Amino acid sequence: MQPHQHIQIYHCPNRSELTAAFGCGVPAYPPLVSRVVGGENARPYSWPWQVSLQYNANGKWSHTCGGTxxxxxxxxxxxxxxxxxxxxxxxxxxxxxxxxxxxxVAASPAKIIVHPYWNPNNVANGYDIALIKLSQHVTLSDHIQLACLPPAQSVLASNTACYVTGWxxxxxxxxxxxxxxxxxxxVVDYATCSKPSWWGTTVKRTMVCAGGDGIISSCNGDSGGPLNCQAADGTWEVHGIVSFGSSLSCNYYHKPSVFTRVSAYNSWIKQVMASN
Structure with missing residues (x-):
């Protein structure tokens, strides 16, 4: 890791039977997407798989991360x-x-499984993924729907337009x-993102880089949330989990937001869901 590469983790400071009926990745309220630069308010409930992960401190609940x-x-x-x-x-x-x-709906976790190879002291190693089993099944609705996962090992082409969402x-x-x-x-492909003037050896092939134009990026509190990319058939797939960015600033030039590449973990996700 080059000495000037400071990683910032985006913490905040302070498929079941129903899949058949609802499918995945098709919001009841389609998102309003255009090639706009700069973040914007989403259309309400247009990312219906987005969740807010909240923690309790002294009886008060606070948003800390996103999730899918x-x-x-x-x-x-x-x-x-x-x-x-x-x-x-x-x-x-x-x-x-x-x-x-x-x-x-507010749901409590029955169990939380963090990837066994995750090392909080070495974010650049990857494996920044965790699964939360809810204490009960949630009923899908216009406001609550499932995300599609991308095909295993699929890698997005450079300049694919995706949307990061979060609070x-x-x-x-x-x-x-x-x-x-x-x-x-x-999306910034691995060959570019791993150049020394970009993220260098900090970025791994199990990650997705996106952004880096110096204008728009994920930021503190977006962690854990989805990178949503539209497939050829129009459904939305979650290709990334917000992992880290530059500690210099959220939208630092040539320091794109870095995401855990979901398609590298399909088999782990399936195995955890099947055995828990």
Missing amino acids: LIATNWVMTAAHCISSTLTYKVLLGKYNLAAQEAGS GRLQTNGPLPDDLQQGLLL
């Missing part, structure tokens, strides 16, 4: 979002975190929004 609903009782997030000392809950069907919203900071050290945000990020 991948089965009616399983949520995928980043390993670095999980602390063994905290109590968590998962909010589903949310758009405005400050509002009471009809149809939203993370609007800019470096900026405010936390109440409304879910979306931001267009173009």
Whole structure:
């Protein structure tokens, strides 16, 4: 890792029977997507697999990370979002975190499985993925739907347009929004992202880089949330889990947001869901 590569993990400071009926990756309220630069409020409930992972401190619940609903009782997030000392809950069907919203659901984790090779002292090693088994199945609805996972080992082409979504900071050290945000990020291929002037050896083939234009990026509080990319048939697939970015600033030039590449972990995800 080159000495100037400072990694910032984006913490906040303070498929089941139903899949057949609903499918995955097809929102009831399609997202409003255009090639807009700069984050923007998402259309309400247009990313219905997005969850807010919250922790309890002194009786108050606070958003810490995003996550993705991948089965009616399983949520995928980043390993670095999980602390063994905290109590968590998962909010589903949310758009405005400050509002009471009809149809939203709060679920408690029955168990949380962090990838066994995750090392919090070496984020650049990868394996930044965790699965949360919910204590009960959630009922799918217009506001709560499943994400599709990409085909195993699939790798996105350079400049594929994807959307990062979350309730993370609007800019470096900026405010936390109440409304879910979306931001267009173009995929940067491994050959480019691993150049010394980009992320160098910090980035691995089990990761996805996206962004790096110096304008738009994920930021603190987006961690664990999805990188949503539209497949040829129009369904949305979650290709990435927000993992890390530059500690210099969220949208530092040639330091794209780095995501755990979901397609590198399909077999691990299936195995965990089958054995728990």
